[in-house]
Amino acid sequence: MPAYAEPFALIALSAFCAIALSACGSGSSVSSEAEADSDGTVSGEVTATLHNAYQWFGANVTVALDGDTVVIEATGRPDHTSPYWNPNNASGLYVAPDPNVTTVSHMSPGYIEDYNNLFTLRAPASPTRAASSSATSLGPVGIAVSGAPIFNDQEGPNVNLEIGVIQGFDSNGAHTGPQTYHYHLEPKAISNDDEALVGVIADGFFLYGRQCYSTPGTYPTDLDASGGHTSVTQHSQGEAEYHYHIMNEFYLGAYYLLFPEDYQGTPSSISN
Ligand SMILES: [Zn+2]
Numbered sequence: 308m309p310a311y312a313e314p315f316a317l318i319a320l321s322a323f324c325a326i327a328l329s330a331c332g333s334g335s336s337v338s339s340e341a342e343a344d345s346d347g348t349v350s351g352e353v354t355a356t357l358h359n360a361y362q363w364f365g366a367n368v369t370v371a372l373d374g375d376t377v378v379i380e381a382t383g384r385p386d387h388t389s390p391y392w393n394p395n396n397a398s399g400l401y402v403a404p405d406p407n408v409t410t411v412s413h414m415s416p417g418y419i420e421d422y423n424n425l426f427t428l429r430a431p432a433s434p435t436r437a438a439s440s441s442a443t444s445l446g447p448v449g450i451a452v453s454g455a456p457i458f459n460d461q462e463g464p465n466v467n468l469e470i471g472v473i474q475g476f477d478s479n480g481a482h483t484g485p486q487t488y489h490y491h492l493e494p495k496a497i498s499n500d501d502e503a504l505v506g507v508i509a510d511g512f513f514l515y516g517r518q519c520y521s522t523p524g525t526y527p528t529d530l531d532a533s534g535g536h537t538s539v540t541q542h543s544q545g546e547a548e549y550h551y552h553i554m555n556e557f558y559l560g561a562y563y564l565l566f567p568e569d570y571q572g573t574p575s576s577i578s579n
């Protein structure tokens with residue numbers, strides 16, 4: 308567990324206690340709008356729990372429970388190195404472009420520091436699959452654990468990512484513009500051919516790396532068109548639950564798209 312997770316957990320627990328004065332003795336469960344009958348039984352209880360996976364979001368992301376909604380706020384800036392940080396290196400996270408990955412002449416204009424965003428996603432604490440899937444659109448389709456947004460496979464209206472743009476990406480499959488640093492491809496600082504948690508998609512389902520905890524060391528073979536399936540994860544406490552994976556399929560012969568397909572749940576907008 309990263310060093311920042313523990314303070315987060317404490318802050319989150321404090322928040323829970325503030326929300327539900329009576330719930331502090333019961334772990335991270337929050338009860339609200341509960342009414343005790345005269346015989347002491349509780350009726351009309353609305354219980355939401357902050358999913359265990361949210362503890363793995365980094366310091367650039369804050370997560371809070373608001374009733375049965377999770378409020379996720381992200382700075383839009385990653386907590387890892389990139390050649391898209393300003394080379395004066397005030398961030399301490401600038402690295403020179405890796406010539407094996409990034410073609411400097413293809414890099415997008417703008418440094419990560421050029422953008423000041425606070426992306427907010429209000430997602431259901433217990434997301435469910437929708438009756439029908441819905442298409443993603445330009446702009447953020449999810450928030451990564453690093454604090455930067457996840458984009459789909461398009462670089463403009465009905466303009467798919469093409470090789471010239473990808474050649475300007477950093478080693479995390481990301482670049483800047485038009486309003487934020489963002490990922491399109493497998494972000495190797497977060498997940499590199501493994502089962503790591505990558506982020507949360509706008510419908511509230513989590514996105515994991517190409518491998519699955521339920522089938523250690525291998526790639527899931529039962530994914531739907533969105534890269535989703537239902538199984539246990541390292542964060543689901545033994546319960547099978549729906550989640551997405553980065554699909555283990557090459558795009559343009561060499562790349563792994565993060566989340567190119569439809570939402571299987573009901574997406575909320577990610578505002579900034
Ligand atoms: Zn882009």
Ligand SMILES: [Zn+2]
Binds near residue numbers: 536
């Ligand atoms: Zn899985």
